[in-house]
Amino acid sequence: MTITKVNVIKWAKRIGYGIGILLALFICFYASIYFGLWGKIPNSKYLAQLNQSQATQVLDANNDLIGKIYVYDRQSITYDNFPQHLIDALIATEDVRFYEHSGIDSKSLLRVFFKSILLSDDSSGGGSTITLQLAKNLFGRKDYGPFGIVVNKIRETIVARRIERLYTKEEILTLYLNTVPFPDNTYGIESASEKFFNSHTKDLTLVQSATLVGSLKANNSYNPRRYPEKSRARKNVVIHQMQKYGYLNVEEANKAKSDSIVIDYQNYSPNEGLAPYFRAEIKKQLDTLLKQEKFRKPDGEMYNIYHDGLKIHTTLDNTMQRYAEAAMTEHMSDLQRQFEKAYGQNAPWLKGKAAFESAKKRLKSYKKLKAQGLDDKAIEDAMKRTHQIDRFSWDETTVASMSTLDSLEYYSKFLNAGLVSLDPATGAIKAYVGGINYNFFQFDHIVQSKRQVGSTFKPFVYTAALEQGMDPCTYFPLKAITYTDVNNWRPTNAGGPVDEDLNYSLQMALSNSINTIAVKVLYETGLGNVIDQAKKMGIESHIEAVPSIALGSSNLSVLELAKAYTTFVNGSKASTPIFITKIEDKDGNIIADYKDLHPEQEQNRMAFSNETRQVMLEFMKATVNEGTATRLRSTYQLPNALAGKTGTTQDNKDGWFVGIMPKLVTVTWVGNDNQQIGFSSTGLGQGANSALPIFAKYLQKLNADTNYNRITRASFENPSEAVLNALNCDPTKTDGFFKRLFGSNKKERRFEKKEKKKKKGGGIFGWLKKKDKDE
Structure with a gap:
């Protein structure tokens, strides 16, 4: 019994020592953590902030x-x-x-x-x-x-x-x-x-x-x-x-x-x-704005948009944006099916076609393989290797096994689109659709893309003509002529034969988008005057000094085109497009307000006279009521106060529509990112069919929402009596027998001259005075 008791005591001591050692080791272990040997632990000062x-x-x-x-x-x-x-x-x-x-x-x-x-x-x-x-x-x-x-x-x-x-x-x-x-x-x-x-x-x-x-x-x-x-x-x-x-x-x-x-x-x-x-x-604008010293933290440090919890107040209206995105999706999904069906088995995006081969050589992967010294066969083999990718479709996104070449062929067929809506009085962007799907097409077709604008450029030509003193009731013959000063260039009109003896007024010519007359108006006005007028209206891109600009050969962005068109409903002033109205920190303190962000808005000047503006609005109202955009009334039954302009570029590669309302200017564009690929026919690719329906569906949704009655039910101002009198003429007229016999050739040669002397007098008052004098 004694031995057993001694053993128990001995084992108890050993256990006690063991526990003590373990406790000591744990205390040391705990201390090593506490004092940061396993990594620094936030102290109370840090935790308090x-x-x-x-x-x-x-x-x-x-x-x-x-x-x-x-x-x-x-x-x-x-x-x-x-x-x-x-x-x-x-x-x-x-x-x-x-x-x-x-x-x-x-x-x-x-x-x-x-x-x-x-x-x-x-x-x-x-x-x-x-x-x-x-x-x-x-x-x-x-x-x-x-x-x-x-x-x-x-x-x-x-x-x-x-x-x-x-x-x-x-x-x-x-x-x-x-x-x-x-x-x-x-x-x-x-x-x-x-x-x-x-x-x-x-x-x-x-x-x-x-x-x-x-x-x-x-x-x-x-x-x-x-x-x-x-x-x-x-x-x-x-x-x-x-x-x-x-x-x-x-x-x-x-x-x-x-x-x-x-x-x-x-x-x-x-x-x-x-x-x-x-x-x-x-985000791009913030990256630039927040680098400026006046928008930094009180300690001089830059704000970090990823960490600092800023609040960015913008001009966008989320409901209008939903309507715009829905309109784009509804139209583009249907247009894409028509586009592919029209080409059938002879589509330009298929492997082996010129457009495909050119696009292939522009790929980064192709250029990288080429730089490695691989021959064409080796490059082709490398680009045929398949891998799993998410594949976009208007029906649903799926996962597919595709090679680089398969992917290029698949995605090259897709049409893209852009839409922007501005409040013309402030420049506030209310809706902004930069493409059909950001996940798959991140190129922004509103600010990054510049495409030929087609007939949407014609209002700049006609505005310049009025400002240079041309009478709104000036008539021009439809007949196509050859311009010997431009390598015998002979612009023609879309559609079938025309009555060569028929003359159109300016309103009739613009509302029906007559190419032959647009060029004649440009020659009569002066190429330099037209370019200057476009610049005054807010166009910042380079405009090449060639007569084809009358037909829209210039490459412009959707946003700058929208800016220029705001002049027609903003007192002849171009409204600078605005994205951001205010920036706050996470506590609600203002970092930048509207005046800080947009000092230039107050500096915009009139680009043309008020009379010219009223005349141009009447011209573009006629485009909707009886010209190239009549389907807004007939097909889509839109009752709104509307003016507008359609546009289609060469080989039907771009479709445009500009919708003008008293309190909203909207531009829509449709085309393929590969500019070698256009629509198979004008009927399908013209702006009235490719781009206009996006605007129409968008406006239908706004009309159905009473919250937007302020926009949708707004009316244009009534033109002045002087303007109404100046527009009081027949839309067309035919030359008499003797004029056709003796005067035609002389008039046609007048347009073939490279330049004309500038007319005296400017604006609508110039041609009003001229008219009075003639009478």
Whole structure:
């Protein structure tokens, strides 16, 4: 017995020594973590000034969120924006003793110690308080090999205790809910609320709050978008916990469990969601703007659009944008089918065709292989290797196995489009569609692309003519003539034969887009005068000094064309297109206001007389009412006050339409990015068929929404009596017998001269005085 007692004492001492040694080792181990040997731990000073990365918000003109710029999709809100049922759901599910502990829940921690650490059961869960989770959310976890879970847990306990000493429970909940990760790479409750329910956090229902809180256990598994059934089951677990701990009674819990989850998903990722091309342009502008010293932080540092949580107020109207995108999709999906069907098996984008071969040699992959010294066969073989890609289609996006050459052939067939709508009085961009799908076609056809504008250039020619004193009732013969000063150039009109003895007034010629007369008007006006007039109206691109500009041979962007057309409904002044109206920091302090951003808007001058403006509007109203854009009335039954201009370029490669309303100017463009590929026929590719329907469908949607009556029901001003008198003439006339016999040749030779002397007098008053004198 004595020996046994001695042995027990001996073993007890050994165990005691062992525990002591283990305790000492643990204290040393803990100290090594505490003092930063495993990596620096945030001190109290740093924790007192937590400044987490926040997404920059892009807001529309109504202050609605249309997109974000971020590394982590996070935006912060204050505690008073949290509904009580959200707080209750979080505490009941994640940390029921939250208000009782000081960062560490000892009972739960012991469970974690024995299950997770000693038994290596990573799935045991529990033990992690809201404060511990906050520490993990703020600073993440590092890989320490086999010691990882222990080191990370201890680091988090140290940080959690420091947080509890520095912040109140409400502040901790606020920090937690603003940083916790939700499904789909979303950080913070406000971002999650907006993404999954299109709602602010303060407006969340009980079911919505329970759904989001439930997803915290496993972001992917309980994603309500991807796994609705799992999410619903998890939501009911949260509701059960709330009932269990007295936050809900039985009746409330049963109702919440039976209610379904209705997702209203909003995608704010850069490549998806509403207005992605507009948001991409906003980002480019911010990259430039925020480099300026006057827009920097008080300490002189630059704002970081990915981290500083800025608020960018823009001119876009999110509803108008949805209508514009929907109109584009409806029309382009149908036009694409017609486009492919019209070409059939002889399409220019197919392998072996000239357009395909040229496009192939422009590919970066081709140039890279060529630079490596590979011959054509080796390059071809390399580009035939297949790989899995997402493949765009108007029906649905699919995954397909395609080679580089297959992909080039497939994507070369797609028509693209652009639409921009401006408020002509302010230049505010209300809708902006830069292409058919940003995921697959990131080239912006509003600001990046410059294409020949076809007959949409003709109003500049006619405006210049009026400003140079030409009478609105001047008549020109339709007959095509040869210009010997331009290599015997002979422009003709679309369509069949014309009556060579017929003369058109300026209004008739413009509204019906007569090529032969447009060139004659240019010669009569003077090439330099036409170019100067276009520049005064806001065209900044180079305009080549050749007569073919009368038919739209100049390459212009959609946006600058829209800017120029605002002159017709903005007192003859070009409105500078505006994207951003105000920039705020995350606390609502103004970094840049409208005047800071747009000082040039006040400097715009009249590009032509008010009388000329009224005449040109009448000309372009006739385009809609009786000219090339009549399908706006006949096919689409649009009753609005409208003026406009269609445009089609050579070989039907570009289709244009400019829609002018008293309070809205819209330009649409359609074409293929490969400028070797046009439409197979004018009937299909003309602007009235390819581009005009986008505008028409867009306006139909605006008309159906009474919120836009201010725009859709606006009327043009009545032209002055002098203008009405000046326009009081027959649209056409035929030369008499003797004039045809003796005067025709002399008149035709007049247009063949390279230049004419400038007429005296300018503007409409010039031709009004001339008319009075003749009479």
